[in-house]
Amino acid sequence: MNMAAFKEFIKFPFYVMVRPFTAFEDIKYGERGSKKYIIVSILLMWVAIAFNTQYAGIVVNENNPMTMNSISDLYGVIAVFVLWCVGNWSITSLMDGEGKLIQIATATSYALTPFFLGYFVATLLSRFITTQEVAFYTMIITIVTIWAAFLLFAAVATIHNFSFVKALATIFFSFVSMIIIIFLIMLIGALLQQVFFFFENVYKELTYRI
Amino acid sequence: MKKYIKPLISLLLAAVFAFMPAMEASARKVPYRGYSYDNMRFVNAVPARLSYIPATVIDGVDLGVGSWSSPQDVQVYEEWIYVSDTGNNRIVVFNRYGELKEDVGDNGVVTTFINNGEIDTFNAQDGLCIPRGMNRIYVCDTENRRILVFDMEFNLLGIVDEPDSDMLMDYNIFRPVKITVDNGGRMYVRVRNMFQGLLCFNDDLTFNGYFGQLPVRVSAWDLLWRRIYTREQIEKNRSFIPTEFTNVDIDEHGFIYCTNIDVYDGDRVKILNPFGTNILKNYNENRNIVGDLLLDAIAQNFMSDMGANTRSRLEDIKARPAGMYTVVDSRKGRLFTYDGEGNLLYIFGGNGSQFGMFRKATALDILKENFDEIVYNIDGLDIYRGDDVIVLDELRANVTIFEPTLYGAMINTAISLRYDGDEGHAVEIWREILRLDNNFMMAYVGIGKSLLAEGENRDAMLYLRAGNDIKYYSVAYRRYRTEVMNNSMPVVMTGLFIVIGLYYGTKLTLWILRKQRERRVEHEHGGV
Numbered sequence: 001m002n003m004a005a006f007k008e009f010i011k012f013p014f015y016v017m018v019r020p021f022t023a024f025e026d027i028k029y030g031e032r033g034s035k036k037y038i039i040v041s042i043l044l045m046w047v048a049i050a051f052n053t054q055y056a057g058i059v060v061n062e063n064n065p066m067t068m069n070s071i072s073d074l075y076g077v078i079a080v081f082v083l084w085c086v087g088n089w090s091i092t093s094l095m096d097g098e099g100k101l102i103q104i105a106t107a108t109s110y111a112l113t114p115f116f117l118g119y120f121v122a123t124l125l126s127r128f129i130t131t132q133e134v135a136f137y138t139m140i141i142t143i144v145t146i147w148a149a150f151l152l153f154a155a156v157a158t159i160h161n162f163s164f165v166k167a168l169a170t171i172f173f174s175f176v177s178m179i180i181i182i183f184l185i186m187l188i189g190a191l192l193q194q195v196f197f198f199f200e201n202v203y204k205e206l207t208y209r210i
Numbered sequence: 211m212k213k214y215i216k217p218l219i220s221l222l223l224a225a226v227f228a229f230m231p232a233m234e235a236s237a238r239k240v241p242y243r244g245y246s247y248d249n250m251r252f253v254n255a256v257p258a259r260l261s262y263i264p265a266t267v268i269d270g271v272d273l274g275v276g277s278w279s280s281p282q283d284v285q286v287y288e289e290w291i292y293v294s295d296t297g298n299n300r301i302v303v304f305n306r307y308g309e310l311k312e313d314v315g316d317n318g319v320v321t322t323f324i325n326n327g328e329i330d331t332f333n334a335q336d337g338l339c340i341p342r343g344m345n346r347i348y349v350c351d352t353e354n355r356r357i358l359v360f361d362m363e364f365n366l367l368g369i370v371d372e373p374d375s376d377m378l379m380d381y382n383i384f385r386p387v388k389i390t391v392d393n394g395g396r397m398y399v400r401v402r403n404m405f406q407g408l409l410c411f412n413d414d415l416t417f418n419g420y421f422g423q424l425p426v427r428v429s430a431w432d433l434l435w436r437r438i439y440t441r442e443q444i445e446k447n448r449s450f451i452p453t454e455f456t457n458v459d460i461d462e463h464g465f466i467y468c469t470n471i472d473v474y475d476g477d478r479v480k481i482l483n484p485f486g487t488n489i490l491k492n493y494n495e496n497r498n499i500v501g502d503l504l505l506d507a508i509a510q511n512f513m514s515d516m517g518a519n520t521r522s523r524l525e526d527i528k529a530r531p532a533g534m535y536t537v538v539d540s541r542k543g544r545l546f547t548y549d550g551e552g553n554l555l556y557i558f559g560g561n562g563s564q565f566g567m568f569r570k571a572t573a574l575d576i577l578k579e580n581f582d583e584i585v586y587n588i589d590g591l592d593i594y595r596g597d598d599v600i601v602l603d604e605l606r607a608n609v610t611i612f613e614p615t616l617y618g619a620m621i622n623t624a625i626s627l628r629y630d631g632d633e634g635h636a637v638e639i640w641r642e643i644l645r646l647d648n649n650f651m652m653a654y655v656g657i658g659k660s661l662l663a664e665g666e667n668r669d670a671m672l673y674l675r676a677g678n679d680i681k682y683y684s685v686a687y688r689r690y691r692t693e694v695m696n697n698s699m700p701v702v703m704t705g706l707f708i709v710i711g712l713y714y715g716t717k718l719t720l721w722i723l724r725k726q727r728e729r730r731v732e733h734e735h736g737g738v
Contacts, residue, residue, distance in 0.1 A: 058675055058678075058680065058683060059680055059683070059684060062251055064250075064251070064252040066252070066254075128691070130684035130685070130687055130688045130691075131680060131681060131684040132684070
């Protein structure tokens with residue numbers, strides 16, 4: 001990556017944050033935006049969440065330090081990200097969406113930018129506040145959450161070329177399909193376990209008899 | 211020499227500790243484990259020192275009066291222990307050394323008394339009350355449906371029968387079970403199956419009214435279901451009536467302490483003022499006064515199967531000096547002691563078959579005999595022994611007397627010093643307690659608050675954080691932040707101005723130099 005490309009890589013997420021519709025249009029037509037940002041975004045998201053659980057100030061930190069596990073945070077972030085992308089893709093391909101899976105993933109990763117940036121800022125701030133100033137912390141978290149949600153909406157609407165209502169409906173059904181996917185995975189897991197136990201028993205019986 | 215002083219002192223202290231009478235007792239095998247709860251946002255059970263240990267067990271056979279049959283109440287007056295031997299319709303009076311009180315009843319056993327010239331008996335009498343300085347004994351004669359008032363020699367002074375009042379409902383049979391009496395001679399009686407509250411009787415034995423009714427709580431969810439239900443379903447559903455009190459006691463100021471079996475979340479102890487309003491203080495969020503906070507704390511944390519996996523059922527309460535009170539959990543046989551601010555101080559006791567364990571602990575009282583005995587002295591600071599606790603077991607039909615260990619005595623003393631406003635000396639004891647048990651959260655908070663008052667904000671922050679007192683930690687932190695800002699502001703601002711000054715100064719100098727050079731160059735060119 002040369003210097004100009006690197007500069008662009010750093011600057012583009014901020015451009016997405018303030019000009020979402022234009023930026024996602026650019027991502028859609030492959031003019032700007034990088035697929036590498038998916039990895040960066042997931043990692044930063046993970047670090048932001050783990051950082052918040054571990055280092056948020058005592059005044060706002062409601063996590064039980066005994067159950068803190070940053071690796072499971074990473075699994076959680078990846079799982080939710082993949083689920084969202086697949087869920088959204090499976091719904092939008094049925095609803096005449098134009099976006100490809102990789103485009104959805106790229107756009108989603110750009111949409112998450114304000115979220116983890118805000119989390120870092122809020123976590124740092126939370127170490128210097130008292131109980132009376134918790135409102136500032138909550139405010140930052142709320143603002144970045146709404147911001148990210150709006151970006152996600154803009155991403156879906158732009159990538160798939162949807163109208164306002166259709167984009168909202170798609171987002172809703174994406175969540176439904178995420179739940180269905182989780183259910184199917186659990187079902188497959190249970191069935192595979194049964195099959196595995198069957199062969200295990202057959203093997204055991206054979207070894208006992210021979 | 212100097213470096214040997216500290217170890218030497220600790221060695222001496224260790225020797226003193228080892229030969230303490232209270233500590234000697236704790237070297238005996240105690241059948242239950244000490245534990246407590248820390249006050250993190252998530253409920254954790256943590257190991258703690260043993261605060262009270264069983265010293266004596268007395269039952270009817272030891273006294274030579276025949277074994278008791280499901281005794282229901284124990285009361286202490288001065289040195290004498292009064293046990294209501296319910297199943298045998300008698301009251302047994304003895305002291306902690308197993309000696310019967312010879313001048314009452316038939317050599318310490320009261321079975322009969324004279325009522326209007328005739329011999330009368332109890333019938334499954336339950337609660338007793340012997341108020342301070344009144345020379346009276348109140349007995350709930352449950353199955354005879356009356357309350358008996360005696361003097362200290364069990365001569366009958368009066369009888370309270372079922373009050374003839376429109377306020378009482380017809381279907382309620384007047385079966386008084388627990389009683390407490392205030393300084394004015396007013397009786398507060400818990401009647402079996404009466405959910406309207408306590409009954410209050412005046413000193414002249416007339417009926418006064420209800421007292422301290424528990425509020426009924428109906429959720430929106432219940433109301434919604436009642437809309438959907440048919441009439442038959444509503445009739446079969448449980449009705450919305452307040453829960454009953456289980457026991458009552460009164461402290462020296464006349465506040466009435468009650469336990470109840472509230473099925474809802476919330477404090478299951480009420481402290482009622484003379485108007486009947488609840489004045490219980492509990493400053494801990496998510497820490498209701500319910501006995502065990504976890505269903506089975508011991509099993510979850512210390513790999514033991516001693517506790518039943520149930521919620522606590524608070525069966526009896528006793529007000530203690532300095533605003534403390536102790537409740538007994540009859541399901542798990544544990545005793546929980548709280549201070550006047552709702553902090554859990556210590557937990558002891560348990561169910562089992564060993565010496566000092568219970569099958570069904572139903573009542574407790576306080577033996578105050580040794581309260582002023584000084585057991586230890588830290589740098590001129592006295593540790594009082596505190597009061598002994600006596601617990602009645604209904605199924606094992608015995609009483610167990612618990613004595614405080616040094617740790618328990620220290621907590622009792624510290625709470626009593628705090629109650630008297632002697633925060634300074636209390637803090638010294640908190641520090642000693644932390645050396646014995648660094649899970650004792652109140653000590654961190656106590657030390658932290660005193661440091662905060664002294665203006666040691668940085669140290670206060672550390673202690674308050676250890677004690678997880680977010681509110682006071684915030685106060686300490688804000689002061690510390692201001693302090694740091696005040697101290698560093700001149701340096702930072704001066705530095706900033708110097709940096710800015712240097713930056714622009716250099717720029718200006720460079721600009722002047724450049725101008726001069728340009729002029730010179732121009733001059734030289736012009737000269738050519």
